[in-house]
Amino acid sequence: MESEGVRVRRFEVFANRDNLRLLNEYFERFNVPVADRGVPAVFVGSSYLVGDANILDGLEGLLQSYSDGDGSSVVVDELVEEDGAYGSEGSDGMGCLSFLAITVAALVDSINPCSMAILFFLLAGLLLLRKRKKALRVGLAFTLSVFVANLLFGFGILSAVVLTGLSGVFKVAAGVIAILTGVLLLKDAFFYGAGGFKMEVPEFLRPYLKRRLSKAFYGKSSSLIGAFLVGFLVTSFEVPCTGGPYFYVLARMADDATRMQTIPILLYYNLIFVLPLMLITALLYFGSVHVERAREWKENNKRLIDFVRGLPMIAVGMVTIPATQISEAFALFLNIYRAIGIPLLAVLISYLAYQYLSKHENRSKLVKWIGMASLITMIIAVAITSAQTANIRQAEKQKTNTSTLPSCTNPITECCIIDQLGDGYWDLATDLKAKGDCILITADSVILRCNGHTITGNGTGTGINISANWLVVRDCNINNFTYGISVEQTKKGNIIERNKIFNNYRGILFNAIPGNPTPSYDNVVMKNIVINNSVGIRILRADRTRIYDNYFKNIINAWDDSVYTNQWNTSYDCSNPNIIGEVCVGGNYWHDYNGEDLDSDGIGDTNLPYTCTIDSIRYILNGGDYLPLVDINGPKYHNIQAPTGSLPYDPSAVYEFSITWKDNVHLDKVFLELDGANYTLEKTDEYLGFDSNYRVEHRANYSISFTGLEPGTHTYRWYANDTRNNWNSTQLYNFTIVEDNVPPSIEIISPKNITYNYLNIKLEFTINEAASWIAYSLDHQENITIFTNVEAGTYTKYIYIPNYGSHNIIVYAKDHAGNTGKSERIYFTTKRIWGGVGNFRYVIMLY
Incomplete structure (x- = not known):
C-alpha cells in the first residue's frame, strides 16, 4: 500500500514460515533485544516499534520524523529486496481466498433449483391472475428473505466456529458435506432418482407445500410477510444440504479474515447468491420470459443443472478439507484398496460384463464396455503409481535429511x-x-x-x-x-x-x-x-x-x-x-x-x-491449564554505581549512574528519578534464561550520564516493574556538589632562596587539591605548562636556567572549579665557579 510517498508492507507470521523468518531477520538487523521481540511490530527507516501500546503511542511521531527528512528507509527496503520471495506484502489476512474465488463460489451456490422452483410457483399464479405488481413485490420479498437468512446463517456459523476454535473440524465437515452433495448431484445427473432419493424436495411434501403456498399467496390473507417467511424457511432447509461453497468461504474466513473483513465479504457473497432470483423476478415481471417456458426449461435440463452443480461442489469440498486430512484419508483409502479393492473391482467388472453380454441386444456394446473398463483400470493404475511415487519421494526426502548425519x-x-x-x-x-x-x-x-x-x-x-x-x-x-x-x-x-x-x-x-x-x-x-x-x-x-x-x-x-x-x-x-x-x-x-x-x-x-x-x-481445544503460574514478586537490583558524598563543582564533570535489575519473569519499565524528574535508561547486557537454580531470570544493566549538575544536594532512586506490573525501587540516595571559590594552595619546596652553582634546577612543590592545569613562570616570562589533571600531592620537575645570575620563579595551578591559585615567588641565584692549574685555565661547571 502506498500513500503520499509512504509505502506500507504487511506480513502475516502466524502461519507463514517465510514471513516469520523475515521477521527474525528484521529483529536481528535492527538489534531488537530478544526479550522485547514479538508482534505486532512496525519497522520504519532505522527505527522500530513492538507491541500494540508502543505502536499506538509512537507511530505517528515516528512517521512524522521521517516525513521531515528525506523519507528514506534503507534498512527496511534492503531486507525486503533481499527476501522478495517472502509472502506477501499486501496480504490482508485472507491468503488465497481471492475476489475471484468468492465470486465463483457464490455463483456455484446460486444455481439452486429448489429456491428457483418455489419462486416460479409463487410468481406463476400471480402473473396468471395479472397481478404483476404484487408478483414483483412477492418476488423481491422472497429474494430479500433468502438474502437475509443466508447472511444470518453465515454470521452465526462463523461466530460459532471462531468461538469454539473448531475451524479444523468445521473444514473437514464442510468439505465432506460438499463432496457428498456433489456426488449425489452427479448421481441425479446420470441416474436420476436412483436409490429412491433425489436432491430435491421430497415427493410426499410437495402437495402439502403447494397447499400452504397457495393459501398464503392466492387467498385472502396473502402478504409480503408470507413470502419473506417462506424464503427464510427455504433457506433453512437448503443451507445444510447445498451450502458447500458457502461453507468453503466460511471455513477460510474462520482462519484468515478479521472481523471487519467478514462483513463486506458475506454481503458480497450473498448478493451474488441471490442474483439469479433477482434476475428471474425481473424477467418474469417484464415478460421477457414466460413462466411456463422457464419452468419447462428447468424441468428438461434437470440433469444438466445437477451435473453443472455437482462437479464444482466436489472440487469445493476437496479444497475445503485441509491437505493433512486429505492425505491421511487418501493413504487409508490406498491401504484398503490394496487389500480388497482390486479383487472387488475385478468381480464388479466381470458381473457387469456378464449381465450385459447375456442379452443379445447388448452384445453389440462389448467394445464400449471393454473401452470403459480399460479406461477405469488405467485411471486407477495411474492413481496408485502417483501415490507410490509421492510416497517414495517423501521417503527419499526424509532419508536425505538424516542419511548425511554420522x-x-x-x-x-x-x-x-x-x-x-x-x-x-x-x-x-x-x-x-x-x-x-x-x-x-x-x-x-x-x-x-x-x-x-x-x-x-x-x-x-x-x-x-x-x-x-x-x-x-x-x-x-x-x-x-x-x-x-x-x-x-x-x-x-x-x-x-x-x-x-x-x-x-x-x-x-x-x-x-x-x-x-x-x-x-x-x-x-x-x-x-x-x-x-x-x-x-x-x-x-x-x-x-x-x-x-x-x-x-x-x-x-x-x-x-x-x-x-x-x-x-x-x-x-x-x-x-x-x-x-x-x-x-x-x-x-x-x-x-x-x-x-x-x-x-x-x-x-x-x-x-x-x-x-x-x-x-x-488453540488448546481439549482441557487447558487449571493452575497457571502468576508472578507476584517485583524486580530485584544490585551493583549500583553513582556519585556519593561531597563533590566539588565542575561544569564539565560527567556523572555516571548505573544499576543491574533482574526479574523472575520479565522486566518492563526501568527509570531513574533524579531530583524529582524521571529519566529513561539505556539497557545493555540483556539476558533471559536460567539462573544457577534453573529458574527464569531476566537481567539487564541500565545506565545514564549527566553533565553540568549544579551545586547543591541531589537526590536519586531507581524504579523498575515487570510485565505483571510488580514494582520495586531502591532507597533514596543523595550526594552534594559543593561550589568551590577557593583557589588551590601551592608551596614551593625547591628551589630555595640560595645560590646554585649549576643551571639544571629542581622544581618541587606541593598542592592541596586536584588541579586541571599547573604551570610555572621564570623571571616573569610566559607560563610554561608542566602538568594537567593531577590530584593533590607533591610534584617534581627539573627546569633548565638559561643563564647565570639572579632569578625568580612562581607556580600557578587551576582547580576543577576554575579557581586559579599561585605560590609565593621564590628568588635564587646561579653562579659560575672558575679555577686554574699552571699555565692552563679551566672552568668547572656543576650540574
Whole structure:
C-alpha cells in the first residue's frame, strides 16, 4: 500500500514460515533485544516499534520524523529486496481466498433449483391472475428473505466456529458435506432418482407445500410477510444440504479474515447468491420470459443443472478439507484398496460384463464396455503409481535429511545420530551449527546432556529429533530451526526438561504420521524456557502428555487440536518453588494469561482454564491449564554505581549512574528519578534464561550520564516493574556538589632562596587539591605548562636556567572549579665557579 510517498508492507507470521523468518531477520538487523521481540511490530527507516501500546503511542511521531527528512528507509527496503520471495506484502489476512474465488463460489451456490422452483410457483399464479405488481413485490420479498437468512446463517456459523476454535473440524465437515452433495448431484445427473432419493424436495411434501403456498399467496390473507417467511424457511432447509461453497468461504474466513473483513465479504457473497432470483423476478415481471417456458426449461435440463452443480461442489469440498486430512484419508483409502479393492473391482467388472453380454441386444456394446473398463483400470493404475511415487519421494526426502548425519561419538562435537545406548549418557561438548537436522536419537533410554551449549540452525530442519522411547533431553539451547525439538508419533516415556528453545517456527512438536492413529503418549515437558517461537508447543497427535512448570512467551504459546487428553498442569504443591521462583508448583507460566491470583500463592484463580485463546480463537481445544503460574514478586537490583558524598563543582564533570535489575519473569519499565524528574535508561547486557537454580531470570544493566549538575544536594532512586506490573525501587540516595571559590594552595619546596652553582634546577612543590592545569613562570616570562589533571600531592620537575645570575620563579595551578591559585615567588641565584692549574685555565661547571 502506498500513500503520499509512504509505502506500507504487511506480513502475516502466524502461519507463514517465510514471513516469520523475515521477521527474525528484521529483529536481528535492527538489534531488537530478544526479550522485547514479538508482534505486532512496525519497522520504519532505522527505527522500530513492538507491541500494540508502543505502536499506538509512537507511530505517528515516528512517521512524522521521517516525513521531515528525506523519507528514506534503507534498512527496511534492503531486507525486503533481499527476501522478495517472502509472502506477501499486501496480504490482508485472507491468503488465497481471492475476489475471484468468492465470486465463483457464490455463483456455484446460486444455481439452486429448489429456491428457483418455489419462486416460479409463487410468481406463476400471480402473473396468471395479472397481478404483476404484487408478483414483483412477492418476488423481491422472497429474494430479500433468502438474502437475509443466508447472511444470518453465515454470521452465526462463523461466530460459532471462531468461538469454539473448531475451524479444523468445521473444514473437514464442510468439505465432506460438499463432496457428498456433489456426488449425489452427479448421481441425479446420470441416474436420476436412483436409490429412491433425489436432491430435491421430497415427493410426499410437495402437495402439502403447494397447499400452504397457495393459501398464503392466492387467498385472502396473502402478504409480503408470507413470502419473506417462506424464503427464510427455504433457506433453512437448503443451507445444510447445498451450502458447500458457502461453507468453503466460511471455513477460510474462520482462519484468515478479521472481523471487519467478514462483513463486506458475506454481503458480497450473498448478493451474488441471490442474483439469479433477482434476475428471474425481473424477467418474469417484464415478460421477457414466460413462466411456463422457464419452468419447462428447468424441468428438461434437470440433469444438466445437477451435473453443472455437482462437479464444482466436489472440487469445493476437496479444497475445503485441509491437505493433512486429505492425505491421511487418501493413504487409508490406498491401504484398503490394496487389500480388497482390486479383487472387488475385478468381480464388479466381470458381473457387469456378464449381465450385459447375456442379452443379445447388448452384445453389440462389448467394445464400449471393454473401452470403459480399460479406461477405469488405467485411471486407477495411474492413481496408485502417483501415490507410490509421492510416497517414495517423501521417503527419499526424509532419508536425505538424516542419511548425511554420522553416528555420534561421545562427547558430541558435531551433528549426528545417537543410534546406540552406549553408557546411557551422551554429552554435548561444544556449540553446534546445523544446516538442516542436527541431532537424531533412535536408541531407547538415552540421556542427552547439552551442558548449556547452543545448537543453532539455519531456519530449516529439526534441532533434536526424538525417534525413540524413554529418553531425557536436558540443558540444551536450541535456536532457529523449523522444529526445535520434535517427538515422533508413537514414542513414549520421554522427558524434555531444563531447555531453552527460542526463535524457531515450532518450539516443541509432537508429530503425526498420516494414516497412523496411534499417538505418542506418557511424555513429559517440564522446566523449559520456550520463547520467541511462532508456536511454543504444537501437539498434532499425543496422549497423556504432561506439560507443566514451563515458561512460555511466544506468538502462539500452545496449539493442541488433537482429540486426545493432555495435562497442562500437575497437582498443586507448595513444597518446592516453581520455574519463576514463586512458592507453588502447578501449571505453566503463560505471558498472555490475564487472570488474577486472589490468594497470593503464585497460582491464577480466575479465567480458568488457560486455553491460549487469541482473537477469539481457542488453540488448546481439549482441557487447558487449571493452575497457571502468576508472578507476584517485583524486580530485584544490585551493583549500583553513582556519585556519593561531597563533590566539588565542575561544569564539565560527567556523572555516571548505573544499576543491574533482574526479574523472575520479565522486566518492563526501568527509570531513574533524579531530583524529582524521571529519566529513561539505556539497557545493555540483556539476558533471559536460567539462573544457577534453573529458574527464569531476566537481567539487564541500565545506565545514564549527566553533565553540568549544579551545586547543591541531589537526590536519586531507581524504579523498575515487570510485565505483571510488580514494582520495586531502591532507597533514596543523595550526594552534594559543593561550589568551590577557593583557589588551590601551592608551596614551593625547591628551589630555595640560595645560590646554585649549576643551571639544571629542581622544581618541587606541593598542592592541596586536584588541579586541571599547573604551570610555572621564570623571571616573569610566559607560563610554561608542566602538568594537567593531577590530584593533590607533591610534584617534581627539573627546569633548565638559561643563564647565570639572579632569578625568580612562581607556580600557578587551576582547580576543577576554575579557581586559579599561585605560590609565593621564590628568588635564587646561579653562579659560575672558575679555577686554574699552571699555565692552563679551566672552568668547572656543576650540574
